[in-house]
Amino acid sequence: MAIFKLHNAAISFGKKEVLKEVSFSLKTGEVLGIFGRNGCGKSTLLKMIFGSLKKVSISISIDGVKFNPSSNISSECIAYLPQHSFLPKDIKVRDLIPIYFSEEKKQDTIFYDLQIAKLTAKKVGELSLGQIRYLEVLLVGNLDHPFMMLDEPFSMIEPLFKIEIKNLLNKLKLEKGIIITDHYYEDVLDITTQNLLIKNGTGIHIESKEDLKKLEYLGRNST
Numbered sequence: 001m002a003i004f005k006l007h008n009a010a011i012s013f014g015k016k017e018v019l020k021e022v023s024f025s026l027k028t029g030e031v032l033g034i035f036g037r038n039g040c041g042k043s044t045l046l047k048m049i050f051g052s053l054k055k056v057s058i059s060i061s062i063d064g065v066k067f068n069p070s071s072n073i074s075s076e077c078i079a080y081l082p083q084h085s086f087l088p089k090d091i092k093v094r095d096l097i098p099i100y101f102s103e104e105k106k107q108d109t110i111f112y113d114l115q116i117a118k119l120t121a122k123k124v125g126e127l128s129l130g131q132i133r134y135l136e137v138l139l140v141g142n143l144d145h146p147f148m149m150l151d152e153p154f155s156m157i158e159p160l161f162k163i164e165i166k167n168l169l170n171k172l173k174l175e176k177g178i179i180i181t182d183h184y185y186e187d188v189l190d191i192t193t194q195n196l197l198i199k200n201g202t203g204i205h206i207e208s209k210e211d212l213k214k215l216e217y218l219g220r221n222s223t
Contacts, residue, residue, distance in 0.1 A: 002028045002077075002146045004177055007059035009048055010201075011041070018044055020201035026177045026194075028146050031169065033188040034181040035206075035217055036198035042181040043083060045198070046149045049179075050080040062147075079145040083152045085132055089125030093135065096124065100139050109142055110135075115164055130161025137165055141172045148176055154184040166191050185212065 009022040018041040026032050036042045047053045049060065051069035060069060062077055087096065097110045097120075110116060115134055119127060127135070133153060140148055150169075154162050162184070169178060169191055182188050189195070189209060197204045197215055204215060212218045 002063055002177065004078075004147050005061045006049065007061075008057065009045060009059075010057040011044060011048060011053070017201055019048075019198070022196070022198060022201075022203035024194075024196055024203060024205075026147070026179065028175060028177045029173060030193045031173050031178045031180065031191050033185075033192035033195040034179065034198065035185060035188070035195065035212060036181075037217065040198045041201065042198060043151050046080065046151055046179070046181065049149065050078060051075070077145055077147055079140045079143045079148040081136055081140045081148070081150045081153065083155070085136065087124045087132060087136060090123060092121060092123050093127075094120040101142070106142055110138055113138060115161075128158060128161075130157035130164075133157050134161050134164055134168070137168055141168065141176070146176055147179070148172070149179040150181070152182045153180060154182050154187045162187055185209070185218070 004026045006025075007023050009019055010017075011019045022045060024032060034042050034045065044053065048056045048058050049069055054070075056069075058069060060067060093116065094111065097107050101107050101110065111120060115131070116138065119131060119135075124132065137150065137153055153165055166187065172178065180188050180192070195206045197206050197212065197217055199215060199217070206212060206215065209218070
């Protein structure tokens with residue numbers, strides 16, 4: 001079991017203070033959902049952790065070892081799936097897999113996945129949004145990193161692939177710690193073990209959908 005801890009993440013853009021104080025702890029085997037309105041800093045927080053944003057105030061440790069987000073420790077321990085697709089569109093799925101994995105066993109895991117096996121002759125650009133997102137989660141999830149972050153994995157995809165991605169993440173969390181941010185809150189709540197709402201730059205730990213209503217992330221009449 002590995003333990004990831006984030007302390008006092010804060011960032012400003014010019015005079016605008018986006019994040020004031022966000023902290024959490026996550027173990028492998030757990031899934032953390034991060035909620036918040038547009039512009040609250042959810043995606044910014046993931047980029048801060050991954051090290052793609054510079055000049056930030058953030059303290060991160062894994063198993064008690066503190067490190068800079070842009071260090072080798074970060075790149076070796078934390079995998080990141082950004083909001084927008086990163087896969088080249090003009091390559092066939094079967095030719096894409098060896099680019100990411102040289103080990104035959106890992107290649108077979110992707111190639112013979114029930115959802116991917118029937119798509120291997122297609123180019124990435126021919127896949128639906130749900131198929132692409134599932135493939136991306138599968139690729140990122142099979143990296144050796146003990147932690148992974150997913151930015152809007154459920155956004156705009158078909159219901160079938162929402163189910164498949166949730167099933168996949170439930171398998172992956174047996175060995176990984178997972179951070180998810182997405183506006184499709186019910187899909188996130190289906191698989192999380194803990195949740196955090198970013199409001200006014202501060203991270204607030206929540207327990208349920210009712211907490212999201214009380215803190216005005218959801219309307220009182222949300223079903």
